Amino acid sequence: MTERFSRETLLLMAILATVVLILVLVALLLSSWQWSWLGIITTLLIFTYPLGWCGWRAWRYLTEPWMRLTAYTQSLNEGEQRVVLSQASRPSLTEGLVVEIDRLARHRLQAVQQQQSFSLLLAQVFDNWPQPVCAFGESTILVYANRTARELRGISLLLGARAGDMGFVFSDNQLHHPSLQKGWQNQSIRYRLAEEDYWLFIANDISLPLHQSEMIIQNNLVRVLSHELRNSLTPMASMTDTLLEMQSWPPEQVRQVLDRVRQRARGLLNFVQRFASVSQVPQPRQEWFDLSSLVEQSRSLLPGGTELSFFGEHRCHGDPILLGQVLMNLVKNAVEAQLKPESEIQVRFFHADGMQFLMVEDQGEGFANLDNALTPLYTTKAEGAGIGLALVNMIVARHGGRIRITNRPEGGASVELSWPLTIRSP
Incomplete structure (x- = not known):
C-alpha cells in the first residue's frame, strides 16, 4: 500500500511540476516581450485554469482505470461474482492482465462451487452417521465435520482451521488425534479431487467390542483355570484327607499318595507353563x-x-x-x-x-x-x-x-x- 501511494504521489507531483513549468515559461516569454507585471499576472491566471483542467484530466486518465481494476480484483477476492469490469474501464495496455484475472476468477469460482457441492454431498451421506467423520481439504484445512464429530469431547473442530491446529497429527501416512486413541480405531482415506488432495477421517468407537472381548477372555480364563485347578486339587485334597483320617501311616501308602500328589502338581505346573507360552512368543529369527x-x-x-x-x-x-x-x-x-x-x-x-x-x-x-x-x-x-x-x-x-x-x-x-x-x- 505504501509503495502504491508513493507512486501516485510522484505522478501527482510530476503533473503539478509540468503545470508550474509551463506557467514559468509563459511568464518568461511575456517578460521578454516587456509586458507589465499586471499583464503577466493576469495572463498567468487565465492560463492556470485550462492547465489545471488538463492536469486533472491526465490524472484521471492515468489512475482511474487502475483504481477500477484494483476494486474489481478486490471484489473477486472477497467472493463477489456479479461484478463485471466494463470494456471502457480496461486499460488497453493491460488487456492481458484483465483476461488472466477473469480466468483466475472463473477457476476459483469453479473450485468453490465444487467444494460446496462436495461438502453438501458429505453432509447428505455422513451427517447421520454414528461415527465421527471429518474431511480435510488442501493444506489439511477442515472443510466438513458431521454432527457426531462436532459433539466429541476434548476436540474443538472449526471449519477452515488446519488439522495440526486442532490437535491432529500425521503418523504412517494416517491422521490421528490424541483424544481418539484408547478405545478408538482411526482410519483416514486420501483421495484427489479437482487436482487437490483431500483426507477423509473416520473414527470408530470400539470400546464396547473391546470390553466384550475382554469379558469373554476373562470368562474363558476363569473357566479353564478353575477346571484345571479343580481337576488337580480335588484328587490331591481327597488323598490327603484319607491319609489324615488314618490312625497310622503305612509307608507304602504314604509313598503312593505323595507320588500321586507329585504327578498332579507337575501336571498343573506344565499347564501353567503352556499357558504362559502364549504371551511370551519371541520375535522370529528367520x-x-x-x-x-x-x-x-x-x-x-x-x-x-x-x-x-x-x-x-x-x-x-x-x-x-x-x-x-x-x-x-x-x-x-x-x-x-x-x-x-x-x-x-x-x-x-x-x-x-x-x-x-x-x-x-x-x-x-x-x-x-x-x-x-x-x-x-x-x-x-x-x-x-x-x-x-x-x-x-x-x-x-x-x-x-x-x-x-x-x-x-x-x-x-x-x-x-x-x-x-x-x-x-x-
Whole structure:
C-alpha cells in the first residue's frame, strides 16, 4: 500500500511540476516581450485554469482505470461474482492482465462451487452417521465435520482451521488425534479431487467390542483355570484327607499318595507353563533351514499305526525353533483328533507368489467350532486347554502371516499357514 501511494504521489507531483513549468515559461516569454507585471499576472491566471483542467484530466486518465481494476480484483477476492469490469474501464495496455484475472476468477469460482457441492454431498451421506467423520481439504484445512464429530469431547473442530491446529497429527501416512486413541480405531482415506488432495477421517468407537472381548477372555480364563485347578486339587485334597483320617501311616501308602500328589502338581505346573507360552512368543529369527528335519522330529508324537507323510519343498525360510513348535502342535492336534488307530497325517509345503504355505491335514473328526477354534483358552476337548492353535496363530503372526482352518469334505481337518518369503533363496 505504501509503495502504491508513493507512486501516485510522484505522478501527482510530476503533473503539478509540468503545470508550474509551463506557467514559468509563459511568464518568461511575456517578460521578454516587456509586458507589465499586471499583464503577466493576469495572463498567468487565465492560463492556470485550462492547465489545471488538463492536469486533472491526465490524472484521471492515468489512475482511474487502475483504481477500477484494483476494486474489481478486490471484489473477486472477497467472493463477489456479479461484478463485471466494463470494456471502457480496461486499460488497453493491460488487456492481458484483465483476461488472466477473469480466468483466475472463473477457476476459483469453479473450485468453490465444487467444494460446496462436495461438502453438501458429505453432509447428505455422513451427517447421520454414528461415527465421527471429518474431511480435510488442501493444506489439511477442515472443510466438513458431521454432527457426531462436532459433539466429541476434548476436540474443538472449526471449519477452515488446519488439522495440526486442532490437535491432529500425521503418523504412517494416517491422521490421528490424541483424544481418539484408547478405545478408538482411526482410519483416514486420501483421495484427489479437482487436482487437490483431500483426507477423509473416520473414527470408530470400539470400546464396547473391546470390553466384550475382554469379558469373554476373562470368562474363558476363569473357566479353564478353575477346571484345571479343580481337576488337580480335588484328587490331591481327597488323598490327603484319607491319609489324615488314618490312625497310622503305612509307608507304602504314604509313598503312593505323595507320588500321586507329585504327578498332579507337575501336571498343573506344565499347564501353567503352556499357558504362559502364549504371551511370551519371541520375535522370529528367520533363516533358511530344512523343513523335513522338523517333520522327522514330529514323528515321535505318532502312536502305532499312524503315518506322517511329507510332500513339497524342503527349504523353508523362518525361525526353525518356533516353526518346529508349530509343527509339533499341529501334529499333536491331528493325533488327538483321529477316529481310528490307523490313519494318515499329511504335511505339505510349497512356495507361490512370494509366499510360503504349510498345510497339515488329518483324517479325524474335524473342528467342532470353526469360529472359535483360534480363540485363546477355547476348546471342545474334555482335557484340552485351548492353547495349541492360539500359540500357532501367534507364531505365524510373528512371521507376518496368517492361519486358515477348514473341515475337509471327505472328513478331517485342514490347517493352512501362509507367511511371506522375505528374502530370496541363496
